[in-house]
Amino acid sequence: MRILSGIKPTGRLHLGNYFGMMRPSLELQNRGEAYYFIADYHALTTVHNAKELQEYTRGVAIDFLACGLDPKKAVFFKQSDVPEVCELTWLLSTVTPMGLLERCHAYKDHLAKEKGPNHALFAYPVLMAADILIYQSDQVPVGRDQKQHIEIARDIAVKFNHTFGDVFKIPEPLIQKGVELVPGTDGRKMSKSYHNTIEIFEDPKWIQKKIMSIKTDSTPVEEPKNPDTCPLIALLRLMASSEETEQFVSRYRKGGIGYGEVKKRLAELAIETFQEARARREELLAHPSRIDQILAGGAEHARAVARRTLAKAREAVGL
Ligand code: ADP
Ligand code: TRP
Numbered sequence: 001m002r003i004l005s006g007i008k009p010t011g012r013l014h015l016g017n018y019f020g021m022m023r024p025s026l027e028l029q030n031r032g033e034a035y036y037f038i039a040d041y042h043a044l045t046t047v048h049n050a051k052e053l054q055e056y057t058r059g060v061a062i063d064f065l066a067c068g069l070d071p072k073k074a075v076f077f078k079q080s081d082v083p084e085v086c087e088l089t090w091l092l093s094t095v096t097p098m099g100l101l102e103r104c105h106a107y108k109d110h111l112a113k114e115k116g117p118n119h120a121l122f123a124y125p126v127l128m129a130a131d132i133l134i135y136q137s138d139q140v141p142v143g144r145d146q147k148q149h150i151e152i153a154r155d156i157a158v159k160f161n162h163t164f165g166d167v168f169k170i171p172e173p174l175i176q177k178g179v180e181l182v183p184g185t186d187g188r189k190m191s192k193s194y195h196n197t198i199e200i201f202e203d204p205k206w207i208q209k210k211i212m213s214i215k216t217d218s219t220p221v222e223e224p225k226n227p228d229t230c231p232l233i234a235l236l237r238l239m240a241s242s243e244e245t246e247q248f249v250s251r252y253r254k255g256g257i258g259y260g261e262v263k264k265r266l267a268e269l270a271i272e273t274f275q276e277a278r279a280r281r282e283e284l285l286a287h288p289s290r291i292d293q294i295l296a297g298g299a300e301h302a303r304a305v306a307r308r309t310l311a312k313a314r315e316a317v318g319l
Contacts, residue, residue, distance in 0.1 A: 001031070001032035001033065001138045001139060002032060002033045002034075002035065002135060002136060002137050002138050002139075003025070003028045003029075003031070003032045003033065003034045003035070003137065003138065003139045003140070003141065003174075004034075004035040004036070004037075004131070004132060004135050004137035004139075004140055004171075005021060005025045005035075005036055005037075005140055005141050005142060006036070006037045006038070006039040006042070006079060006128075006131055007021060007022070007036075007037075007038060007039060007060055007064070008038075008039045008042045008043045009038050009039070009040055009043045009047075009053065009056035009057040009059065009060040010043050010046060010047055010056060010192060011056065011192045011197075012059060012063075012199045012201065012202075013059075013060070013063040013067075013199060013200055013201060014190055014192070014197035014198055014199050014200065015182055015190060015197070015198045015200060015235070015238070015270070016143070016181075016182040016184065016189065016190030016191060016197065017143075018067065018200055019176075019182050019238050020142070020143030020144075020145075020176070020181075020182055021141065021142055021143050021146075022064065022067055023067075023176075024141040024174065024176045025069075025141050026067060026068045026069060028139070028141055028174075029069065029070060029073045029074040030073065032138075032139070033075075034073060034074035034075065035074070035075045035077075035135050035137070035302060035305075036064065036069060036074050036075070036076050036077075037076070037077050037078065037079045037082075037131070037298075037302070038057055038060050038061060038064075038077075038078050038079060039079045039131070040053060040057050040078055040079050040080045041079050041080050041085070041086070041127060042079070042124060042127060042128070043056065043057075044120065045118065045120045045121045045124055046121075057078065058291065061076075061078075061291050061294075061295060062281060062284050062285065062291060063200075063201065063281065064076070065280070065284055065291070065294070066201075066277045066278070066280040066281035066284055067274075067277050068277070071294045071297070071298065075298045075301045075302050076294055076295065076298040077295055077298030077299040077301075077302045078295055078299060079131065081295070081296075081298075081299035081302070081303065082134075082299060082302050082303045082306045084134065084303065084306045084307055084310045085127065085130045085131055085134050085306060086127075086130075087310060087314075088130040088133070088134050088306075088309070088310055088313060089123070089126050089127045089129075089130040091160075091313050091314070091317055092126050092129055092130055092133070092156050092160060093123065093126050094317075095156060095159045095160050095163055096126050096129075096156055096159075100125075100152060100155060100156075101122055101123070101125060101126070101152075104124075104125055104148060104149070104152070105145075105148055106121075106124065106125075106145075106148075106149070107121060107122055107124070107125075124149075125149050125152045125153070126156065128149050128152075128153060129149075129152060129153035129156045129157070132150070132153045132171050133153065133156075133157055133168040133169075133171070133309070134305075134306045134309045134310065135302065135305055135306065135309070136168065136169045136305070136309060137169065137171045138169060138171060138172065139171065139172050139173075139174045140153075140171050140172070140173055140174060141174040141175075141176070142173060142174070142175065143175070143181070143182075144175050144181060145181075145189070146173070147173050147175060150171060150172075150173035151173070153171060154170055154171060157169070157170050157171070158170065160313075160316075164313075164316035164317055165316050167309070167312050167313050167316050168309075168313075182234070182235070182238065183231035183234050183235065184196030184197060184198070184231075185197075185198065185210060185211075185213055185214045185215065186215050187214075187215050187231045198210045198211065198270065200270070200274050200277075201274065201277075201278060201281060204271045207267060207270050207271060208267040208271070211263050211266050211267040211270060212260075212263050212264075212267065214231055214232060214235075214263060214266075215231075216230065216231070216232065216259040221255075221256065221257065221258040222255050222256055223255045224252065224253055224254060224255040225252040225253075225255070225257070226252070227248070227249040227252040227253065230252070232259060232262045232263060232266060233245070233248065233249060233252065233262075235266055235270075236248060236262065236265070236266060236269070239266070239269040239270060239273050240265070240269055248262060248265075
């Protein structure tokens with residue numbers, strides 16, 4: 001089984017990225033042939049500063065390795081080190097209906113927020129389909145917000161195979177139950193674009209401050225509280241043992257617990273959970289050439305696979 005996922009280098013790693021995409025990907029590296037990449041072509045849809053792009057790309061590489069990506073088990077590379085993916089994007093575009101892309105949530109959100117989205121933003125899902133299909137991926141672990149993009153990749157693969165003959169495997173999205181949406185400090189989905197993120201490798205004091213600032217309702221301490229709608233409980237479920245979470249849940253239902261107490265515990269957990277990763281990260285920062293070596297090795301491996309698929313696709317369309 002081939003597992004593939006990508007992460008865009010557009011900012012620093014936050015709890016939403018980690019629990020939604022990175023942790024499931026790390027678990028899966030033991031269960032199949034894993035391909036994980038840094039989606040720098042995708043980041044270019046919004047990052048228009050060369051130095052920034054390079055810093056973010058390096059940052060994601062370090063963070064992914066620090067969190068446990070094992071380059072002996074997973075092929076780890078930069079998307080742009082396999083430029084064949086851009087040629088495949090063009091071939092796939094020829095069977096992609098405009099309407100399919102116009103219906104994308106991500107594109108519609110940009111349309112609503114920004115003055116004028118660029119063409120790359122509109123074509124984003126086609127490049128993402130090429131990422132997935134070029135490696136003949138079976139499963140794609142992502143957060144729920146990416147599900148629509150995987151469905152588009154499936155639609156494009158089916159259409160291409162139907163039009164030109166069987167070239168691509170049809171991929172499946174893999175969305176972890178329970179971490180569909182990690183809430184941010186304002187209770188909405190944690191996302192860089194909402195400025196409500198908790199970055200996992202920030203200074204511990206800053207993490208604590210951020211967690212203490214999570215928005216909660218104004219139910220008084222004595223009164224019962226609803227654990228099912230509280231972002232603190234959702235975050236606790238990700239980091240505390242199930243026994244500890246259940247204790248908090250039952251104290252919520254009884255009343256007599258203040259949000260401040262939960263936040264304090266949550267801050268401890270957020271720091272503890274990433275302690276080892278933090279140490280590994282320091283170690284990697286001290287040996288930067290190791291990161292270049294890993295990415296170069298990954299690119300070589302990935303490129304060989306990509307070239308084979310692209311050759312088949314070119315032949316199928318008549319090039
Ligand atoms: P952001 O929304 O901060 O820009 P990205 O879009 O770069 O994050 O997401 C990178 C990966 O992390 C994707 O697979 C996405 O589904 C996952 N992810 C991001 N935020 C969350 C969240 N709040 N809950 C679950 N998964 C998330
Ligand atoms: N669009 C994804 C995100 O924003 C990143 C990504 C690019 C990706 N190509 C991919 C994820 C292929 C999975 C498979 O998070």
